[in-house]
Amino acid sequence: MVLEKIGSNPRFDHQAKSMNYSAHSIYRDAENNRKHVYSHFPHFGPTSESAHDFRVSLDWSDVEAILRVFCEMKHPEAARLMQAKNLAAAVGDFAKDRK
DSSP, X not given: OEXXXXXSSGGGOEEEEOOOEESOOOSTTOOOSSSEEEEEEEEESSSTTTOEEEXXXXXXXXXXXXXXXXXXXXXXXXXXXXXXXXXXXXXXXXHHHHO
C-alpha cells in the first residue's frame, strides 16, 4: 500500500510504502474487532518536524470494492478471484440442494 501526501506544491509531496498489514492497531480508537485490517505509516512526512503517524483501516466491504474495481480494469488475478468466488457459491448452492 502506498500513502501519498499531495500538496499544492510538489516540493512538499511525500510518499511512503507499507506491506505490513495487521488485524490490530495500537493507535488510539482502533477497532480491534476482527473486522478490520490495518496498515501503519509511522512518522509520515518529508521532515521530522512535519511527520505524523497515519493508519489506514480496511474492512471486508473495502476489499470487495477494490476487487470490483480491479475487475473493471481487467486485471487477470482479480477476474480469477471473482470466478473462484462465483464457483464456490455455486458449489455451496448445489450442496444445499442435495441435502
